[in-house]
Amino acid sequence: MTLSYAVGIDIGGTKTAIGFVDDGGEVLAKTTLPTDRTVPPSAMVDRIAAAVKQLAADAGVAESAARGIGIGAPGPINTRLGQIVKPPNLPEWWGFPVVESLKRHYGHLPIFFENDATAAALAEKWLGAARDAEDFVYITISTGIGAGIYSGGRLITGATGNAGDVGHFVIDPAAGTCVCGQQGCWEWIASGTAIARQAGELLGRPVSSREVFELSFSGQDDRMKELVNQVFRYIGIGCVTLINTLDPELVVIGGGVSQVGAALFEAVTDYVATYALNPSGRNTPIVPAALRQDAGLIGAAALVHVTYR
The missing domain is CATH 3.30.420.40 (ATPase, nucleotide binding domain)
Known part of the structure; x- marks a missing residue:
């Protein structure tokens, strides 16, 4: 070849x-x-x-x-x-x-x-959901939460390559101590790991984030529905923070939690439309990553x- x-x-x-x-x-x-x-x-x-x-x-x-x-x-x-x-x-x-x-x-x-x-993020720019964007944020929500930042037509990587470590934004200081030592980091309360941990505490048994979403969407457990709605709100808060900070034209969300589908994207889009500071920021498209496998x-x-x- x-x-x-x-x-x-x-x-x-x-x-x-x-x-x-x-x-x-x-x-x-x-x-x-x-x-x-x-x-x-x-x-x-x-x-x-x-x-x-x-x-x-x-x-x-x-x-x-x-x-x-x-x-x-x-x-x-x-x-x-x-x-x-x-x-x-x-x-x-x-x-x-x-x-x-x-x-x-x-x-x-x-x-x-x-x-x-x-x-x-670079892959999404090259082949995926951000091909036509010059200013976007790619967020991965899986075991943890991280981001890639593409601004002004180039990757923003920071002095040592760690720009975009957004999982450690403090979102809710009352939500307990993150593994990093801060209180209420985004990753601690809204990642796939966080969803499973919080659900396990409520149910008294080990549970996967996939099962949490199934219990919530089927209406079998009101506690899971409340938890999922809170997680969607937390994801919305993080997206508003990024939109207010970076003024992207697009937010792309990938990772395992993103595969829950329309319910997540509708909830986050509604939150952004309500709370982003700039009126144009309220219209920022929130879209799924194109490259999964x-x-x-x-x-x-x-x-x-x-x-x-």
Whole structure:
């Protein structure tokens, strides 16, 4: 295969996705590895490199056709130093120089490294719901909450690559202590993890966020309905904060919680229409992400392809 491609690597707390993505955004080949936290991160990088080589062999893709490698990882990170700094769900990787470690295997290729939400925002600009937007915010609501910011026609990444860590906006200080130590962070009260935790406390048993939505929408449990409505309100509050701060033309919401569908988007749109400060901000479209499957891979690969466009 002579078509050039980018290697996308999406590092997560439980699994790492690896794939080859061409310059049209098509995933040519992909695989996943468990993110083994019982071994040093450098050993995990060795496994990733071996998986890239095996994937190329299996797919009949020339390694020499790779334009570069893009890495997306949960923050906090430091893109200047190429380090995974302190992600709560990967404590074994704190302070790990992931770019330098990967260069042991691919020193001849350019390696791009960004927060995973930032990479996903770039993917939505490249191929997804934000293709026509020059100012937008991409929000992912899943295990946690994060954002990628695209403003004035470019990504806003901050001094160390951590712009958009919006999950730690304080939304409701009365809602308990977040894992970061602050009171009532957005992630603590409105992420998928938060929904399951709060529902479990009400029901007295473990419960998934998917079950919470099912109980709410079916009318089987008024407590779940009240909880879901409160979560939608919290998501609306966060969106209004971002709209008031950044004045985007579009807000894109992705991640597992976004897949609940129209009920979420209608509730958030109504909240924004009521409470955004600027009258034009009240009309900001709130839309679902277009890239769900392989979004992490495509986002990581976009770091390479969009750079060379």
